[in-house]
Amino acid sequence: MNNAGVPSGAGAAPLLDMDDAMWNDTVAVNLTGVYLVTKWVGRAMRDRDQGGSIINISSTAGRRGLPDYGAYCATKFGVVGMTQQLATELARHNIRVNCVAPGSHPTDMMDGTIGRTANRVGANTDQITAAIRSAALLRRQGRPEELAASVAFLASEESAFITGQTLNVDGGAHMS
Numbered sequence: 413m414n415n416a417g418v419p420s421g422a423g424a425a426p427l428l429d430m431d432d433a434m435w436n437d438t439v440a441v442n443l444t445g446v447y448l449v450t451k452w453v454g455r456a457m458r459d460r461d462q463g464g465s466i467i468n469i470s471s472t473a474g475r476r477g478l479p480d481y482g483a484y485c486a487t488k489f490g491v492v493g494m495t496q497q498l499a500t501e502l503a504r505h506n507i508r509v510n511c512v513a514p515g516s517h518p519t520d521m522m523d524g525t526i527g528r529t530a531n532r533v534g535a536n537t538d539q540i541t542a543a544i545r546s547a548a549l550l551r552r553q554g555r556p557e558e559l560a561a562s563v564a565f566l567a568s569e570e571s572a573f574i575t576g577q578t579l580n581v582d583g584g585a586h587m588s
Contacts, residue, residue, distance in 0.1 A: 413563055414453070415469040416445035418523050420483045421528065427482030435483045442487035447494060450509075454502060463506030467566050468495050470578060472515045472586045480532060488513075492578050499576030508575040510566045514542045515582020517554040549584030 420438035421430070446468055457464045473481055474488025495511040502509055516522055526540045533540075545552050562581045565571055580586050 413467045413469065413567070414446050414449045416441050416449070417469070417471070417488075417521065419543035420524055427486075430482045432455070438487055442484070443490045443494075446491050450494070450498060454507065454509075458502065458505045459506050461505070464508070465567050465571075466498065466502070466507065466509045467563055468509070468511045469563075470495075470511050470513045472513045472580055472582050475513055475578070475580065475586050480529075482483065495578060497578045503575060508566075509572070510567065510571070510574060510576070511578040512562050513578050513580045513582070513586075514559055515548065515554060515580065515585045517556060519557055522553075522574055537538055538550060545584075547585045548582060552583060554581060554583060 418438055418441045420434050420442075450466060452467065454466060457466070461541065468491050470491040471484070471488040473485045474490075474492050477485055492511055492513070493507050499509040523537075526537050526544070529535075530537045530540045541553075559581050562579055566574065566579065
């Protein structure tokens, strides 16, 4: 599993007002970090010649644009695109490359995003959390074990005919 992420002020300011250093730092962690890990792991898997599965972690913010999520959305979209590109290149080596796009799960990073969004729109964090929950068809945030189960499935032989896909794990908040 390949998971890297910094929020880069997600939910705080428009892209046009983003500091260039924040943009560059976000690209370095969220996209270049995933690229470098995948490059080295992919090479090792290819050279071992036994196939395998690479799973990248993006975000549902990488599936559609969100106001004031600038660099975060752009880099997470990049992870989805890189997943598809690598799937086309590594399939001949029997290496599957897939992606998981988590929605809202209770994490420190999500708490920060909720707080920044609340400040920006003049609401409290409970109101923002309630809005996030109501946007999901299942009316709640995900649990860590549910996210882990999606990754375990993509790593398993049960998903042996799946590659180049991004699985939203968000309780039905985003469907694609």
